[in-house]
Amino acid sequence: MPRITSSTDASGGRHRKPRAMSPSVRRALLAAATAPIAGSILAGPSAFAADKAVPRTTAPELDPAEQKIADNLNTRTVDARLGSTLSGVVIDAESDKAVWGHDATTALMPASNTKLATSTAALTVLGPDHRFTTKVVYGDGTLTLVGGGDRTLTTGDLQALAKTAVAGLKSAGLASVKVKVDDSLFPEPTLANGWNTGYYPDEVAPVRALVVDGHAVMDTSLDAGQVFAGLLTQQGVTVTGDVTHGVAGPGDVPVAQHRSGKLSGIVEHMLKVSDNNIAETLLRMTALGAGRPATFENGAAVVRDVLSRRYGVSLENFEMYDGSGLSRATRIPARTLADILDLTTDPRYGHTLRYIAEGLPVAGEAGATLGPEWGRFDTADSKCAVGKVSAKTGTLTGAIALSGMTKAQDGRLKIFSFVENGSTANPADIKDALDGLAATVNGCWA
Incomplete structure (x- = not known):
């Protein structure tokens, strides 16, 4: 199973976060401050998406710390528990540089990682202060x-x-x-x-x-x-x-x-415990907030509009049929999940999307889906990352995912996504393997 350490497999065409605000982005921010959210999303492509850099054609060099992450992931992903179908990526949150990727744009069942897309659209369309x-x-x-x-x-x-x-x-x-x-x-x-x-x-x-x-x-x-x-x-x-x-x-x-x-608190709770019912309600209410009937189909369509037109996230190979991720028809690549999480670290969107990052379960945190009661981050190759990794879990029969963020040994925040489909190993063993991958990004190596 070949692995890569460049962005050839993982870039997805996402732009880097600008160090200086460009005139087009400044104009977009001013327009967004005075325009209705739903209208600005559905009217057409945003200036944020238009302000992207030209997609890279050559792989950026990895510094020694990043190369170590890539090498260790290449070693650790050769694991029978992960089976033969894995989509994975690690990106640097500040530069958006791809540190590591494997089949990163391959669309797999993401299970409850779908809730990341649902949350992004709900917070954007309805606003963090919305109440039902x-x-x-x-x-x-x-x-x-x-x-x-x-x-x-x-x-x-x-x-x-x-x-x-x-x-x-x-x-x-x-x-x-x-x-x-x-x-x-x-x-x-x-x-x-x-x-x-x-x-x-x-x-x-x-x-x-x-x-x-x-x-x-x-x-x-x-x-x-x-x-x-x-x-x-x-x-x-x-x-x-x-x-x-x-x-x-x-x-x-x-x-x-x-x-x-407030919606902000509801989203945080929904992500912590992976509440399917809240996710489905948010999908319907998001459709309503965008001026459409509250159906699964319309909710998914608004999610697509928000991700692609508002934020410039690539929807290549993206298929979504519900808000919770229980649908076995949904397909989302790891790179897209990482790009969604990356939005939460962008200061342009912090006021709206930071609640997603704040709602991610923390490794070893009781009462959430990465807690000890779920047997997470309790093996030799992952327990050193307890308290250091925040990530959304996802579990269906035949599909297990883990997407989140952690500060690596170089002191820089890394965004990761790992989605596994089809392994015949025990689900608890697959989760242990994914925990080990996340811990590797953090710098754990046992």
């Missing part, structure tokens, strides 16, 4: 719980909504009410192309605009309505009949509303 709103409206003897795409809604939040609603009902002399749920914000289909039937509702629930406490059920909206009805009953209001689906009427009166926490 759940409403209660009243009309014709019925309280309607209206879903607003808040996947973090809790029973406590519903209790507060119920308390406000009950106070309004009682002040109007009403002691009984019907309850329905309106999740029309998200049209069908609720299941993505490439999802196995065994995924839902436990790995991911059919995607709806209303859910409480992240319940893993087939109809999260009806479930939330039933919880809400129970809370109304506890507070002395009789709920007549069954909770049903419906659409709030144009004349319905607003009774109560709940706003979620």
Whole structure:
């Protein structure tokens, strides 16, 4: 299996981060400050993309520290646990120079590394301060719980909504009410192309605009309505009949509303624990934010627009069918994943995208997907990198990925992505091998 240490296999045509701001970029920044985000993304290619340098035709020289990373990766990737299908790349975050690559533009199943693309688009289109709103409206003897795409809604939040609603009902002399749920914000289909039937509702629930406490059920909206009805009953209001689906009427009166926490915090949490359901909701809401219907197809289309037109990321060999990465039809090369992460280190985009870097699990950090409870970074060739590597995990049957960043021995931040498909080794052993690759970038060598 040949390895390379040049950028021939890994450059992907990405531009270097400018040391001095060019006039075209300055004009783009000024325009972005006054233009609506969605409009500027979808209108056409941005000046950022146009400001790229001409793609390199010769490989840049590696300094001794970088050459050591490349040589050690060449040694460590000759590993039976990794099988024969690996896409990998390491780039220097400041210069964007490719330090090492192997089949870096080969498109493989990225599993939950797809969430990096979803997060980038959501933060760009909606903004880090965006909040999701759940409403209660009243009309014709019925309280309607209206879903607003808040996947973090809790029973406590519903209790507060119920308390406000009950106070309004009682002040109007009403002691009984019907309850329905309106999740029309998200049209069908609720299941993505490439999802196995065994995924839902436990790995991911059919995607709806209303859910409480992240319940893993087939109809999260009806479930939330039933919880809400129970809370109304506890507070002395009789709920007549069954909770049903419906659409709030144009004349319905607003009774109560709940706003979620900021999107920035939701993205960080979603990445830390790799929450599939939040990722799917964000994909739908991103489509809405860009002025499109909230479907899988439109969400994926907006992600493509954001990555290519807004940020100039190459989408060669890029196929995306959901927001979480559970789709077995999705294909993303390691180089593209690394380029997405590289955006988070660019000061031009820090205000918007830094939450992705901050949300990456840290090697050895309990409560996240690189924690000791998952058996990560606990072998001889990786435990010396505990606390030093931040990376997004990805796991499907036949696909395991790890993409992130670490400060190497030369003191410079390196971005890496390793995606493996098709190995017949035990998944825990494959993860150990990928942890060893990430540790190698950091400088660990045991």
